[in-house]
Amino acid sequence: MDDRNEQLTGSKAPVIKPGHTFATVTDKISSIVLTRPTSNGWFLGFGIAFLLTMMLLYAMGYLFVRGVGIWGITIPIGWGFAIVNFVWWIGIGHAGTLISAILLLLRQSWRNSINRFAEAMTLFAVACAGIFPLIHVGRPWLAYWLFPYPNSMGVWPQFRSPLVWDVFAVSTYATISALFWFIGLVPDLATLRDRSTNRVAQMIYGILAMGWRGSARHWHRYETAYLLLAGLATPLVLSVHTVVSFDFAIGIISGWHTTIFPPYFVAGAIYSGFAMVLMLAIPIRKVYGLEDFITERHLQNSAKVMLATGLIVAYGYVIEAFMGWYSGNRYDAFTLWNRLHGPYKWDYFALLICNIVIPQVLWIRKLRTKPLALFLISGVVLVGMWLERFIIVVVSLHRDFLTSSWGMYYPTRWDWMTYIGTIGMFLAAMFLFVRILPMISIFEMRTLLPEAEVKE
Amino acid sequence: MKPTPLYGMMAEFDTPTDLVSAAERAHQAGYKKIDAYSPFPIEGLAEAIGFQKNRVPLVTLIGGIGGGLTGYLMQYWISASSYPVNVGGKPYHSWPAFIPVTFELTILFAGISAVLGMLALNGLPMPYHPVFNVSRFAFASKDRFFLIVFSSDPQYNSKATRDFLERLNPRSISEVPS
Numbered sequence: 001m002d003d004r005n006e007q008l009t010g011s012k013a014p015v016i017k018p019g020h021t022f023a024t025v026t027d028k029i030s031s032i033v034l035t036r037p038t039s040n041g042w043f044l045g046f047g048i049a050f051l052l053t054m055m056l057l058y059a060m061g062y063l064f065v066r067g068v069g070i071w072g073i074t075i076p077i078g079w080g081f082a083i084v085n086f087v088w089w090i091g092i093g094h095a096g097t098l099i100s101a102i103l104l105l106l107r108q109s110w111r112n113s114i115n116r117f118a119e120a121m122t123l124f125a126v127a128c129a130g131i132f133p134l135i136h137v138g139r140p141w142l143a144y145w146l147f148p149y150p151n152s153m154g155v156w157p158q159f160r161s162p163l164v165w166d167v168f169a170v171s172t173y174a175t176i177s178a179l180f181w182f183i184g185l186v187p188d189l190a191t192l193r194d195r196s197t198n199r200v201a202q203m204i205y206g207i208l209a210m211g212w213r214g215s216a217r218h219w220h221r222y223e224t225a226y227l228l229l230a231g232l233a234t235p236l237v238l239s240v241h242t243v244v245s246f247d248f249a250i251g252i253i254s255g256w257h258t259t260i261f262p263p264y265f266v267a268g269a270i271y272s273g274f275a276m277v278l279m280l281a282i283p284i285r286k287v288y289g290l291e292d293f294i295t296e297r298h299l300q301n302s303a304k305v306m307l308a309t310g311l312i313v314a315y316g317y318v319i320e321a322f323m324g325w326y327s328g329n330r331y332d333a334f335t336l337w338n339r340l341h342g343p344y345k346w347d348y349f350a351l352l353i354c355n356i357v358i359p360q361v362l363w364i365r366k367l368r369t370k371p372l373a374l375f376l377i378s379g380v381v382l383v384g385m386w387l388e389r390f391i392i393v394v395v396s397l398h399r400d401f402l403t404s405s406w407g408m409y410y411p412t413r414w415d416w417m418t419y420i421g422t423i424g425m426f427l428a429a430m431f432l433f434v435r436i437l438p439m440i441s442i443f444e445m446r447t448l449l450p451e452a453e454v455k456e
Numbered sequence: 457m458k459p460t461p462l463y464g465m466m467a468e469f470d471t472p473t474d475l476v477s478a479a480e481r482a483h484q485a486g487y488k489k490i491d492a493y494s495p496f497p498i499e500g501l502a503e504a505i506g507f508q509k510n511r512v513p514l515v516t517l518i519g520g521i522g523g524g525l526t527g528y529l530m531q532y533w534i535s536a537s538s539y540p541v542n543v544g545g546k547p548y549h550s551w552p553a554f555i556p557v558t559f560e561l562t563i564l565f566a567g568i569s570a571v572l573g574m575l576a577l578n579g580l581p582m583p584y585h586p587v588f589n590v591s592r593f594a595f596a597s598k599d600r601f602f603l604i605v606f607s608s609d610p611q612y613n614s615k616a617t618r619d620f621l622e623r624l625n626p627r628s629i630s631e632v633p634s
Contacts (some may be wrong), residue, residue: 022495022599104616111612148534156534160543165556172564179571187597194594210581213588214596216479216492218578220502223572224512229567236563243556446496454475454498 013297013369015110016448020292029438030195032288038435041287046431049359052424059417060135068138070414077397077409082136084389085419087244088272089129089426090170091265091385094237095273096122097177100184101233110301112444115292117284117433118277119181124429125150125276126174133166135418162246164365169243176236180229183222186212187443232362241269248392254335255396258323264316270455271355271363272385274302275378282371282378284434293440303368306381310359313388317356328405331401344395347387354384461553463586463634464606465617466593467626472498475601478624479504482603485620489609493587493602512574519569520562527561586634604632 016025063070073080077147102110113375134143144165148157156165189209196202198455212218243245245265248256278299285294339348367373433439446452469475471493479492483506490505535541536548546553577583587593587604596602603624605617614631621629 026495026598075464141535148530154539154541158541158543159531159535159551160546160553161559162556165560168557172560175564176567179567183571183574185495191597194597206583210575211583211585212580212597213585213593214495215502215578216494216495216498216505217507218580219494219497220507221510221512221574221577222498224510225516225570228513228570232563232567232570236560239556239559239563243560246556317597404621443496452496452498454500 013295014299014443015113015295015297017292017295019364020449021451022449023448025293025449026191026195026294026442028290029440029442029445030192033192033436034196035440036202040069041051042431049424049428049431051426052421055417056421058426059414060131061417063135064416068136070412072409072411072415074407074409076400076405076407077394079136079393079397080409081411081415081419082132083330084386084393085249085422086129086132087138087265088386089125090173090244091241091269091272091277091389092272092382093122093125093129093173093177094241094266094269094363095277096120096125096268097173097180097233097237098270098273099277100180101230101237104230105234108301109448110297112299112448113440114277114281115309115444116181116184116441117280117430117439119177119184120433120437120439121241122177122273123174123181123278124426126170126177127429128426130170131422132173142345160400162243162250165243166247169240173217173240176229178289180233183226183229184441184444185437186210187214187222188438188441190214191442192438194238198414231277238266241265245402248396253396253400254329254331255320255392256319264313264319267309267312267316268385268388271306271313272382274306275381275385278302278306278374278378279382280430282375284439286371288434288439290440293445299371299374300368303362303374303377306357306378307362310355310362310381315355317352324358334399335396338399339391339395342395342399344391344398347395348391351384351387353393355379355388358384360445369404379408418433461634462614463589463605464604464608464612465614465621466587466590466602466604466630466632467621467624468592468595468628468630469603469624470624472501472601475603476501476627478603481624482605482620486611487605487609487617488551489606491604491606493593493596493604495597495599495601509512511577515573515577516566516570519573520566522539522569523564523565524558524608526565527558531557546627564624586632589633590630591614592630600627607634 015277020028071080072084073082096115099118100115103115134140135141137146146157146164157167159165186209189205189211193202193205193209196205242262242265245261249258249261253258281294281298281302285291321336325330327333339345359377361367361373362377394409398409467478469478474492475492476498479501480492482490483504487508492501492505494501531554532549535550535554540548542548587596587602592600594601603621603626605612605621611617618629
């Protein structure tokens with residue numbers, strides 16, 4: 001399996017540095033949680049992230065008191081930052097499921113050392129994403145009206161609306177991702193239960209491990225369930241961003257009403273997701289000394305996925321522009337003209353530079369193994385993907401069919417506080433995760449070792 | 457004080473290869489009530505101890521079908537019967553619009569069934585289990601491999617079973633109190 005991968009990727013770097021055994025892999029990963037003292041750097045990072053989370057809560061509290069008027073949204077731009085950030089975050093989440101489910105089905109064994117924290121990243125990103133539509137509905141305390149439940153008003157949701165599909169897609173995605181993540185953790189929680197010396201930690205890990213003891217019968221059912229979940233999560237992850245794109249594509253606004261949206265949204269989601277995986281993996285492997293497990297091979301492969309999905313995104317931009325001209329529809333043509341020459345033209349140029357021009361340097365093989373360069377390019381891609389959603393939401397809405405209803409959108413400080421606040425919340429959750437749970441799947445790493453092979 | 461009855465006899469091995477061959481030999485020797493423990497899934501180990509009935513796929517399938525039916529019938533009943541609303545002249549039963557939610561609920565129910573079904577069939581959560589009484593069993597979640605013959609096995613005999621396990625060249629043998 002490994003040899004075939006090496007031929008396919010042309011990469012020589014191993015998935016795990018040679019010389020590791022079951023014991024060293026177990027000790028290395030579990031000691032980060034169990035014995036390594038919490039560093040000052042961790043407290044500093046978590047502290048900053050925590051303060052940003054508090055800023056988010058403050059911005060949301062003020063929003064609940066004053067209403068959505070504190071944001072920059074107006075008519076015609078009713079969606080603004082809330083939807084831009086929702087789509088951005090949910091897109092970032094996609095890489096986790098792609099790594100854990102699709103790469104599992106494709107037998108890409110290199111995924112085993114990055115799937116755990118990529119899944120955690122997915123969960124936290126989806127949590128951040130989920131905030132935005134809820135606080136954008138205006139009366140968030142009535143957000144449960146989105147779900148079909150028998151009520152005294154005698155009304156039900158409108159199932160012909162993509163916004164209702166979105167509720168089901170995102171909540172299913174959050175549930176399945178959480179299940180997948182937790183089930184993957186159970187055998188490792190048993191390892192932590194057996195390794196920890198602290199009574200409280202033993203109790204907590206013991207309860208979470210549910211009495212996992214590694215019986216062959218259990219493993220057999222476990223692997224079946226895990227594989228089935230992967231099979232279910234694969235169409236799910238493709239469907240989620242497809243449904244998100246329906247929120248736009250089903251509408252009649254120029255710039256939204258296109259059939260390219262579903263594949264182009266999914267590719268963009270994986271693009272930004274892998275950028276976030278790299279932005280997290282590169283500092284984590286450095287700080288925790290995990291270069292043996294997250295090797296150059298992982299950086300290479302992630303960079304290649306970014307390059308490939310980035311090109312699909314570029315194709316999406318080209319088709320959008322082409323159809324704007326070729327359709328002969330003057331509103332579509334105007335949308336294209338407005339992107340290039342309208343008041344938001346600098347955002348559009350920045351988008352092209354961030355998402356298409358700069359990532360092309362990933363063609364250079366040497367650069368794909370340079371952590372610092374990859375970190376910076378990933379940051380650029382994340383900015384680019386945020387700009388893409390800004391262009392789609394704001395620039396399409398601000399000048400629609402009637403010149404009398406044109407307008408401009410200016411985000412307020414509350415918009416920015418909410419957005420930056422969710423980044424803080426995401427990072428705070430990641431900091432807690434690396435401190436209290438094994439960030440690399442220990443049992444899946446054991447299966448990669450040469451000694452795990454059963455000799456006849 | 458009465459001596460505690462034994463739950464079984466446990467042998468410890470160093471490598472997955474040893475465990476699989478030991479499990480195969482125990483199964484061939486006629487031991488039916490045996491189990492093997494390993495820190496990671498080992499291909500062929502479940503077959504070696506004679507485990508065949510895996511009902512997780514069936515549970516998942518039933519969950520998926522149930523989810524799909526729930527999704528579609530709920531939307532049909534709501535949109536065509538309980539609360540019919542004319543939206544742009546679209547039919548009350550507009551089935552293409554019902555596909556996304558049907559799909560999502562299929563996945564949701566199937567996924568939850570796979571996880572809960574796996575846990576239920578495995579008898580988890582079960583925080584206490586007699587095998588945890590063996591102190592060396594803590595290494596079953598690290599780098600050691602264990603084979604147990606349960607005392608409920610009709611062939612079980614503390615002397616003969618111990619002799620049989622000795623012949624498998626284990627690293628250690630322990631009695632598991634229940």
